[in-house]
Amino acid sequence: MKLLVCGGVGFIGSAFVRNHLKIKPKDAITNLDNLTIGSNIQNLKEIENNQNYKFIKDDIRNQETISNIAKESDVIVNFAAETHVDRSISNPKPFVETNVLGTYSVLESARKHDKLFIHVSTDEIYGDAENKESFTEHDILKPSNPYSATKASADLLVESYHRTYGIKCITTRCTNNFGPFQFPEKLIPKTIIRASKNLRVPLYGGGSQVRSWIYVLDHVEAIDTLIEKGKSGETYNITAWNEITNRIIVEKILNLMKKPQDLIENVGDRPGHDKRYSIDASKIIKATGWKPRYQFDQALQETVSWYQKNHDWWEPLADEKTLHPQPWTVNW
Ligand SMILES: NC(=O)c1ccc[n+]([C@@H]2O[C@H](COP(=O)([O-])OP(=O)(O)OC[C@H]3O[C@@H](n4cnc5c(N)ncnc54)[C@H](O)[C@@H]3O)[C@@H](O)[C@H]2O)c1
Structure with missing residues (x-):
């Protein structure tokens, strides 16, 4: 093909x-x-x-x-x-x-x-x-x-x-x-990269938003x-049905990196921020037999360790704008 x-x-x-x-x-x-x-x-x-x-x-x-x-x-x-x-x-x-x-x-x-x-x-x-x-x-x-x-x-x-x-x-x-090679501006890589530089990790609007x-x-x-x-x-x-708040994700990452939780910094919320995303994936499972294979905590641990081992990949991409705590205020 x-x-x-x-x-x-x-x-x-x-x-x-x-x-x-x-x-x-x-x-x-x-x-x-x-x-x-x-x-x-x-x-x-x-x-x-x-x-x-x-x-x-x-x-x-x-x-x-x-x-x-x-x-x-x-x-x-x-x-x-x-x-x-x-x-x-x-x-x-x-x-x-x-x-x-x-x-x-x-x-x-x-x-x-x-x-x-x-x-x-x-x-x-x-x-x-x-x-x-x-x-x-x-x-x-x-x-x-x-x-x-x-x-x-x-x-x-x-x-x-x-x-x-x-x-x-x-x-x-x-x-x-989530996983290796995700651009540094997204939640999980940004948290790992900022924490590895001992920079405060921003949580939009208290971090209560749920993502799957x-x-x-x-x-x-x-x-x-x-x-x-x-x-x-x-x-x-x-979906793989892992509905978790942004705060819990960030706390898990800091724990895996053995970084203090007080690196977390609450910042103002993104305009129009959706509180929760949630979908049902029964259709693809019934129609094709596909099923998610990777367990969330294990995959998150592997992702954190990939970023820890691959500074050369993210260093050139992780500038101040990309790691900004409130990127919607940046003039892109
Ligand atoms: N990341 C997620 O969590 C997620 C979840 C569901 C769906 N998606 C969808 O999956 C797709 C890929 O997402 P991603 O996270 O890999 O995004 P990404 O930003 O990492 O990659 C997007 C790619 O598209 C290329 N691109 C952008 N504009 C282009 C253009 N005009 N012509 C040619 N190439 C162009 C970029 O150079 C880049 O390589 C997107 O359509 C996104 O909406 C992403």
Whole structure:
């Protein structure tokens, strides 16, 4: 099988590429990424000489390049996105450009060449689950910030392309990922990096927000399972059911690093901050047999120790802006 992976130099996309070439060494992957925020070419060092791997630096909005690669591919998996909520609050424009117009551009190629399009979306499109049951795929989309609003817009575009043009597509909506190679501005790496420098660790709005965490390898295995067994036109929630408050995550990390809890600093809350994300993933389990394999505490411990051993990876990325305690106030 030939795959066009977009945004495969970022955190989840690179985990997908590394894992896919390990489990399906005969498959070929062309990875297109414009190497913007979240990307790091070091993420793919271990496969850079693999004969079945090719990297192209370009933007997903460049329809000509996308179309040329899509023509030769069987499946298109789109991870490319602007992904940091705090940046989207400070400057929404790149989020509209990549997450909406970029998805449109890739969809056009999927339509033109009749290829299966895997749209990698997020649980954040359902909005706040405070005091509600876990969201299923039938719930309405109620995004709360520019990031989730642009992802929800993309979900709707994909749905419309299936209904109007009959394109082959699958949408995945996954919960918060963690693991090695995650960009330093996200909660878990930022906590580890700030604590390792003995800097105060910011907790937005008291840290009572609940997120449902999944180890990145569980997510990419779910996507591979859906390429094989998913039904076109369907949407699948993906979670490992680890609902934990941000405060508890930060406390666990400080314990694992043997750092004092008084490094924690309460800072003002992110505007529009959702209190809880919660989704039900029964559908993918029933339809495909996929199940999360990684246990949360063990995976968190391995993630902490990866960052402790890989200063060379994060040092060049961890500048003052990236580690800022309230990034939505930064002029990105
Ligand atoms: N991180 C999470 O917890 C999470 C959870 C659910 C879904 N997702 C979704 O998974 C996908 C990947 O997330 P991630 O955490 O790996 O993000 P990331 O920020 O680490 O990586 C995004 C990648 O997309 C590339 N990119 C951005 N704009 C581009 C453009 N215009 N053209 C080409 N490439 C471009 C970047 O260079 C980067 O390599 C996103 O679509 C995100 O919405 C993320």
